Every structure is written in structure tokens, then in C-alpha cells.
Amino acid sequence: MKKRSLIPILYILFLMLPIYWLIAMSFKTTNEILGGFSLFPQTFTLDNYRTIFTTPDWYWGYINSILYVSINTVISVSVALPAAYAFSRYRFLGDKQLFFWLLTNRMAPAAVFALPFFQLYSSVGLFDTHIAVALAHCLFNIPLAVWILEGFMSGVPKELDETAYVDGYSFPRFFVTIFLPAIKAGVGVAAFFCFMFSWVELLLAKTLTAVEAKPIAATMTKTASSAGYELGLLAAAGTLTIIPGAIVIYFVRNYIAKGFALGRV
């Protein structure tokens, strides 16, 4: 082992410490947590998880979050695909300005939009629906998806398109059967980032929902303030929010490094 491999090891250790602590807390009883410091759970309990899986308020939080995140990922990637293709292959009136304008939306602080979003989605009757959160998250996810996909598409030689047309492919057939497979790493990376930013965002998701589509994060905030000091339950809920992310990273693990390098992200 070389000395320099110590750096990543120490870094990963630093990353894992707070996560370990969260997981350890989730297996402790409230008495043990408040009773004093213990490195490992002394009285190992699954009660916190049992509460979450048997209380509709809790598990619906997870289902709601996963629903709007999935809807958002599908919408963002599918509308970004043709747009990114246009940006990477054609010149058209206002293309540069449009691209820059799209990116500026990635810079807008969510706090700026919280109140206007509430009014907008209330007035079109979408308040407290999954589709409202999914659409709102498009604000920052679509620009990002276009940006990433454009990079990948520009890495595909134009000859591919031309050869397909010469061979008599129609555009939709070319796009689906030839072009998409050529950039599938890019689609993976784009979907990964859309999932990530929609899953972790809370401010807009909380503003746009009340009961029916309430995200898990909002359920946690409510518990933290109303039920007093149920740290174990909070820790268990937090631990469960790490799992979907971990699964998604596992699936795209080979794309992340290769993907960044291929696309000019």
C-alpha cells in the first residue's frame, strides 16, 4: 500500500462517521439516547423502524417523495433529450441566449421562488399534488439535464446521424434505436443528477404540499418540533432516506467516473 492511499481512506472515514452515528442512534431507545453517551447501542431495538413502517403518516412520506422524484426524473430527461439534440446538432435563432437563460435558472435561490410558487400552483389547482412538486423541480433539473446531455451528444460524431439517414432511417427511429443507445451513459448520468437534486430538495417540496403529497422530509420536520425529543425515531427516518440514494448510486457507479469524462459536463 502506498502512502497516498491514506488520503482517500481518511476522507471516507470522515464521511462515514456522522452516517454511522445516525444509524447507531436509530437502533437505540429514547432512554438510552438521553441517558448518556454510548458508542454502540446497548439495548438494541427495532422499535423506531417498526413505528415508521406501521404509521401511515410516516411511510406515505416515503411513497410521496419517491413518486414525485420519479415523475420529475422522467419529465426532465424526456424533454431535455430533444432539446439537447437541437443544441448539439443545429444552429438556430437565439440558441446561445436560450442556453444561457436556461442555465441561469439553475442559479436561482429556491428561497426566492418559494412564495410565488405557492401562489402559482394554488391558482392552477395543483397545490398539494405530486405533479406540482415534480413540475417545480423541473426549474433546476431541466437546465442541468440539457447541459449534461448536450455534452454527451456533442461527443457522438455527426457521421452517425448522416449514415442513418442515408440508410433510410426516419428521425424518430434513428433517435430511439441508434442515437439513444450511443448516449446511454449520458442518460444515466442525467437521470442520476435529476434524481439526486429532486430527492434532496426540501424547501419547494414543503411549500407546495400540505397533506396528500407531503414529502418524508416534511414529516420529519413536523416530528422534530411537535413530538418533542424523539431522536431515535428521527434518526431511523433519516437512515431510511439514505437508502434510495445508495441504490441509485450503486446502479450508476460505472457511469459516474466514465460519464463525467466522456461528456463535457
Added chain:
Amino acid sequence: MGAGTHPAGDNTMKTQNQRAWFFVLPVLLLVAFNALIPMMTVVNYSVQETFGNNVFFWEGLRWFEQLLNSDRFHAALGRQFLFTGIILAIEIPLGIIIALAMPRQGIWVPVCLVLMALPMLIPWNVVGAMWNIFTLPDIGLLGYLMNHTLGINYDMTQDPVAAWVTIVTMDVWHWTSLVVLLCYAGLVSIPDAYYQAAKIDGASNWSVFRYIQLPKMKQVLTIAILLRFMDSFNIYTEPFVLTGGGPGNSTTFLSIDLVKIALGQFDLGPAAAMSLIYFAITLLVSWLFYTLMTKDDGK
């Protein structure tokens, strides 16, 4: 990079085609719905005063003048720039160092990548809650270590310095991996031949870094710095959950202050004016960064 950012030569490869607008239309409609209508609402509020009941009075630019002269805004803006400055000064070099030290191939690569990406996929309020639990003075791992093992008095609900150190550490924990992943992707794209050539020439580690690795990472570093700037400048949820802006106002960054004014005090006019100035600053600084970092590309 995007269409708007290619060096001029690249664009000659593209064909002029106005029908490409049809491809862009869905994106345009969706983003415009989400961006233009709320932005118009904000502009509308920013020049009016309301006492509730949907009654508005024209105020002109008064809110803007008031805001630009207010100490509260200056203080929040100062804290915001200080925070973002510290974050960039730590995360960018640290990210480069870790990326350089990472293995290039083998079974450890995916393990490293998955573990490193993990913090980025945790919802932001959970990150705040997790660090809260981690740093509780008597029952959190870090809090206990500091207070009882090392004997350093540490309680971020009382001490502004401790609150700052905790928030900065939390952000380094949360986001350094983004810089690592981007730099790592830049590094693996360097062909082996470059390193062999450098070895034959007897180049030092520093010159390999300066003349081979750094130029190859330049593009991904631009992205990393831009993303880290935007996101740390807009940070809200994590410090809100962790410290709530306290103790006092010591960690009240721009977003936290904005939400306090808009939803706490319901001062829509001043909050809207603040939103616009805030957004303008983010745009301006991002544009400056971007121009500075890409100005040599055209040559």
C-alpha cells in the same frame, strides 16, 4: 459545455435549422412556466406595499433603496460571501488532492466512488438533523469527544465560532465529493502516454500536476467551482435545521434572512426586492467566474 460556450470553430460544424425550435419548445414552455410567472410576481411585489387583503400600493423603488442602505442586509451579505469564500477555499483544493490520491483502476474505484457520493444523496434537512445529532454536546459523538475527551468547550448553540466551524465542516462533508468526482473524471481521461512521456523527461510530481493534470482538469474545475459557488451561495436548509441562523444572527445567511422576512414577517415588498438583488448578485458573480475561467479557451 453548452452550445453557448463552444469556441467559434465548433459551431461551423452545425447546420442552420430553425425547425430545431420545435425540439426546444417543451423545455422552453416548462421552464418558462416555472421561471417567468414567479419572477413576474416577485417583480410586481418588489415595487408595492401590502397590508393584507390583497390591497397593494405603488411604492416605486423605495424597497430597493431601503434594502441597499440597511445594515441587516449588508451583514447577511457579508456573512454569505465569507461563508462561500471559505467553502471554495477548502473544498476545491481538498477535492483536487483527494482526486489525485485516488486509485485509477481496480476493485476499489467503484467502492470509493459509491461511498464518496453518498453524502450528496441525503436530503438536505436530514444532513442538518444528522449533524445536529452528531454534535450534541453531551450525547453526540463529536460533541462528546470535544467536551469530554479533548476538554474543549464546544456548544454551537452558544458559541458563534463553534456554529461557524460546524456549518463549514458540514458543508465540506456534504459537497467535497462533488469536486472529487468531477476532478477524478478529468484525471482518468488523461492517456497513459502523457505520464510515460513525463517520466522519460524526468518531470517532477509538481510539473506533472502543473502541466499535464491541471490543464486536463480545467474544464471540470470550472464546472465544480461554478456549481459550488451557486449552491453554497444559495444554501438554506442545512444551516436552518442545524442552527436556525443562530446563535443570535451569526449564521443567518441571505436565504435564511430572506425566508424570515418573506414568510416570517410577511413583508412581501422588501422580501421581493431582496430576492431580485440576491438573484442579480448570484448571476453577476457566476458570470464573472465563468468569463475569467474560460477566457483563454478561444485562443
